[in-house]
Amino acid sequence: MDIGNKTLDYIYVLDQVLLLLTMPNAHDPLVGTTLDGRFLIEELIGSSSLSNVYRATQLRVNRDVAVKTLKFHIDDKQAHRDRFQNEVDLLCALSHPNIVTLFDWVPGPDGQPCVIMDYLPGRNLEKLLAEDGPLNISRFTRIFVQVLGALEHAHRKGVIHRDVKPGNIVLMDKETDFIKVVDFGLAKFNQSSLTEGEEICGSPPYMSPEQCMGKPGSERSDIYSIGVVMYEMITGKDPFHQATSMYELIQCHVKKQPPPLKEANGLLSYPVGLEPLLLKAMAKDPADRHQSANELKEHLVATCLKAADNESGLSSTLKLDNETTKLTNQPQTGLSSPGGIGSGKLALGSGPGVTAGVANLAEGVSTSTTGDTNTTSGITLPSASSASTSASIRQNAHRMAKNPFMGNIPITLVFALLIVIGLIFGSIQFLTSLKQNKNKAVQTSESTDSSLSKTK
Structure with missing residues (x-):
């Protein structure tokens, strides 16, 4: 089957239909109601196929919080209720300055669980990159030392994020580059999950090879994803941005090596050792990656500290300890309580990214190149150099892959x-x-x- 311009146009139309189906509803029936007598729902600020996110007022203390309603019901089976409560308790136990705080969950009017968390008004790294361009080395180091500290804390508590991407890293303070990592609420856990079976989670441009193939994720899956994010934030492009379809993107994660940094953006200079660091983080085999977020963090500091120091004297502001890397000038007040899922896309959990059908395609993938055509598992894909594939089609296909709404749609709904x-x-x-x-x-x-x- 030749996936050409016409097919991609059909996929684009389907993507727009799915966007319309998941758009926030201005007349949401939950707006104006009070949950558990404590949380007044003020407005719907984001929606996906898995959840809605609202800004609410916690009445007793009169502060803004975010309320995420998950789109499934806690039924009468006590075992299911207990398992869900245990998982929320695990998330609530995450206590780190760079992780969004979850407080509790309450049942909604239809029995759906509503998770209460910080409300974060900042902008995420996706928006930062679009507005400011690639990060300089000092800012890059400051931000990702914090992100890796947050992941290390979560991994020690048994929580795997599984959807690390620029949209889930929120910049709270522009002056100090203080960040928070969000959307742990849609992560999976090392202990048994709420539902039986393994569900594929993540956003396709940042998914690890094992996630693409439907295999169980681990801490090393987060390492791969953060490696992709770091590559994008330092070059301005994610490593496989030229993929012309979802299938080719999955193929790239499974088989293709990222382009050299100079090839991705030759206008910038990079510290010696940064490229090997990123390639190790993005190794196809989890055993070849950094084995912990802390190991990657120490490697990052050792690689970038001197270059960052030459830029802005960063070495005087970074200090490593066993738990995390703290910024001595980071703000300590007002950031760990009223903060939460911000407006627009900040509120959206991307949840399950690609479906089992894509996972089956990626599993056992074999690639052969003949002329301008790449053949993968019996499916013929136009290469990036094919004259029949226009730049706009490539951009549309990649935009579709990054679309959090498209990433959340279950395969059964897509087929329907x-x-x-x-x-x-x-x-x-x-x-x-x-x-x-x-x-x-x-x-x-x-x-x-x-x-x-x-x-x-």
Whole structure:
């Protein structure tokens, strides 16, 4: 099957349909209600196929919080309720200055669990990159030392994020580059999950090879994802941004090596040793990566500290300890309580990124190149150099892959929507054909009548 411009156009149309289906509703019935007598829902600030996120007021202390309602019901089975409560308790136990705080959960009006967390008004790294461009080395080091400290803390508590991406790292203070990592609420845990079976989570541009193939994730999966994020924030582009389709993107994660930093952005200079660091973090085999976030953090500091010091005297502000790397000038007040999932995309959990169908495609993937065509598992894909693939189509395909809404749609829903769209197109064709046949019948009848009249 040749995936060309026409197919990608159809995928783009489907993507827009899914966006419309998951857009926040201005007349959401939960807005204006009070949960558990404590949290007044003020407005819907984000939505995905897995959850809605609201800004709410905690009435007793009159502060803003974020309320994330998960789109499944806690049924009457006590075992399911207990398991969900245990997982929320585990998330609430994460206590780190660079991790969004979860306070509690309460049942919603329809029995759905509503998780209460910090409300964060900052901007995420995705928006920062779009507005300010790639990070200089001192800022890069400051930010990712904090991110890795947050991941190290979570991993020690048994929590794997599994959706590390620029959109889930929020810049709280521009002057000190103080950050918080969000969306641990959609992470999986080392202990048994709420539902049976392994669910594929993540955002395709940042997913590890093992996630792409539907294998269980680990701390090393987060290491791969943060390596991709670091590559993007220092060059301005994620390593596989030229992928022309979701399938090719998955293929790249499983088989292809990231381009050299100079090839990604030759206008910038990079510290000696940074490229080997990123390649190790993004190794295809988890055993070849850094084995902990702390190991990667120490490697980052050793590699970048001298270069960062030459830029801005960063070495005087960084101090390593066993738990995390703290910034001596980081603000200590007002950031660990009213903060939470911010506006717009900051509120959205990307949740399950690609479906089992994509995982099956990636598993056992084999690549052969002939001319301008890449063949993968029996599926023919146009290469980036193919004359038939325009730059706009490549951008649309990659935008679709990064789209958090598209990433959240279960495969069954995608198939159902495709069937519905197919039925609509089929009905249109049938009605058009029926109309044409009717017109032909009328013309034939008129012609017959005319012939009879002439005969008479």
